[in-house]
Amino acid sequence: MQQNKMSLFGFLVFFAYLAIASSLVEVEDNDLRNKQAGMQLNLYHVTGLDSSLKSTSPFSFSDMFIKDEERVRSLHSRLVNHSDTTASSDKVEGPKLVNTPLKSGLSIGSGNYYAKMGIGTPAKYFSMLVDTGSSLSWLQCQPCVIYCHAQVDPVFNPSTSKTYKTFPCSSSQCSSLKGSTLNAPTCSSGSGACVYKASYGDTSFSLGYLSQDVLTLSPSETLSSFVFGCGQDNQGLFGKSAGILGLANDKLSMFAQVSSKHGYAFSYCLPTSFSAPNSSNKGFLSIGSSSITSTSSYKFTPLVKNPMLPTLYGLDLTAITVGGKPLGLAASSYKVPTIIDSGTVITRLPMPVYTALKNSFVRIMSKKYAQAPGISILDTCFKGNVKEMSEVPEIQMIFGGGADLPLKAHNTLIELDKGVTCLAIAGSSENNPIAIIGNYQQQTFKVAYDVANSKIGFAAGGCQ
Structure with missing residues (x-):
């Protein structure tokens, strides 16, 4: 779901069948293996975990396919006609006044994969959708000025972090938002904070403050100045995740920020929800140069x-x-x-x-x-x-x-x-x-x- 990226059939047992279903990259320190030029995280399919990410709501394959088709149309539109879909970066009174539609989110399962990442000091861990098509990473933040969908983790409270800060509109990071999200940034007239908008092809979106804090993948693996979005209005097809973890080829993506230390490469293996020949239900996400030299x-x-x-x-x-x-x-x-x-x-x-x-x-x-x-x-x-x-x-x-x-x-x-x-x-x-x-x-x-x-x-x- 890159930035600019739920029935006629009653399929009630989503996680029992869906090999394309959500998975969880669970970061536990004893599972994190640092290598010479990178790091590796174990990846588990959600059906193999005792995880509250499993949805109790009915899931429809038909609805999921419709959303998948909307995503494809959006990707095609952006690949052949890269146009700015936003207004100019006029001053606004924070994200609550940006003109976006209000609709209820559907707390159901997602067809994507999950990572566990820590934000703040002290670190609080959140389940994030891993997406190679997204640049800006973001998560839901209190006070949820307009709307936060249901998520399995407590919503991040920036006031409890000793290292959290927002970026001013004059910052180079704010200027980079248009290239990363295809949406021009706006500016809070009260605080002068940079306001981002990440919109997706299935009409999902996140709106909030461009922020910086400590990213923690384990007690021994941190990034002190991680740039991300602190969402105050987040609606759409995000399941019960806290937000999006971007792995796109963009300087604001989580991949690029971590790779500045480990090398510009990453690899993964996505597990299935059932045992395929010669495979297991456990996969991995590995970031760094060594991730592509080990095989x-x-x-x-x-x-x-x-x-x-x-x-x-x-x-x-x-x-x-x-x-x-x-x-x-x-x-x-x-x-x-x-x-x-x-x-x-x-x-x-x-x-x-x-x-x-x-x-x-x-x-x-x-x-x-x-x-x-x-x-x-x-x-x-x-x-x-x-x-x-x-x-x-x-x-x-x-x-x-x-x-x-x-x-x-x-x-x-x-x-x-x-x-x-x-x-x-x-x-x-x-x-x-x-x-x-x-x-x-x-x-x-x-x-x-x-x-x-x-x-x-x-x-x-x-x-x-």
């Missing part, structure tokens, strides 16, 4: 920067095979803006590519499994239990430079209803030709972001 099996592809939005991580998708056979498309069919994004759940492909993939996949699967009606944006479905489907063709995504993602059944199929399993890939609309590698297809792979050397790598083998 020699990475296959790298050049990082492609889109000049319209250089903070996103772009890729060059060159071909796709199904069951070892190419789709038979011209190379030009793949030449659309392509990014990898932890905040998008379902992979999107340009419609000609998706149609060819779908036809090839159905041709093989229908020999053994009967087709079923589509569900929401997923129109390629079969009758059967995903765990019992033994003859599923591998889908291989091939990228420039020879890197590839060989997708097995646990990356391509999802059981949305009892006995109905669908291909977890969708086509982007003809009006939005874009490709996005979503978090479902990334699960159980080690994904390396070598930003310093402008390349992204993939390694199979699970989240050991």
Whole structure:
């Protein structure tokens, strides 16, 4: 969910089924392993934890798919038409007077992943959505002048931190907000504090004061001058998290701020909610140069920067095979803006590519499994239990430079209803030709972001 980034079906058991569901990066000091040029945090799927992040509210796959589609449209809009959507930075009386719609948030589960980070002195820990598409990190703050959605942790109280401060409008950090959030900053006429607005494609948003405090990942790992947003009006699809933890390629992101110490690289492995072959339900998030040197099996592809939005991580998708056979498309069919994004759940492909993939996949699967009606944006479905489907063709995504993602059944199929399993890939609309590698297809792979050397790598083998 980059800045500018819940039913017709009664699926009540969200966390029992959703392999694309929320996960938790739980930072415990005995789990944090500092390395020569980086650090590593253990990552657990929320279903494996005794965590209050589990929602007791009914969750709808259909609603989640709708929100995912809205995100895709927003990403496409920003990639092809990077325009300023805000008014000028006139003086305002703090965030409470900024003209934004008021609506109730829905305290339900999220399709993203969670990290645990500490803020303030003394440190208080908060569960944050980890997002490679977001730059500015923010969390909900008292006194919640307008609105704070329900969260599992107590809301951060800046007055209890000895090291908290806000940035004035004249600061360079305030001037950087427009590039990071695509929204021009405003200024509090009373205090002169810088006011940020982070808005997302699914109509979610956060509004508050640009702030600085100590970031604590463990008692032995801190960042004394962490820049983040202290949200006073936060509404939308954030589940019960406290806010967003940005990993985008931007100087205000959490990744960039921590990397100034450890090196400009990070890697992760997103676990599934069920045991996939040769994997576990435990993953990791690792920040620093050593995070990409510990695994020699990475296959790298050049990082492609889109000049319209250089903070996103772009890729060059060159071909796709199904069951070892190419789709038979011209190379030009793949030449659309392509990014990898932890905040998008379902992979999107340009419609000609998706149609060819779908036809090839159905041709093989229908020999053994009967087709079923589509569900929401997923129109390629079969009758059967995903765990019992033994003859599923591998889908291989091939990228420039020879890197590839060989997708097995646990990356391509999802059981949305009892006995109905669908291909977890969708086509982007003809009006939005874009490709996005979503978090479902990334699960159980080690994904390396070598930003310093402008390349992204993939390694199979699970989240050991």
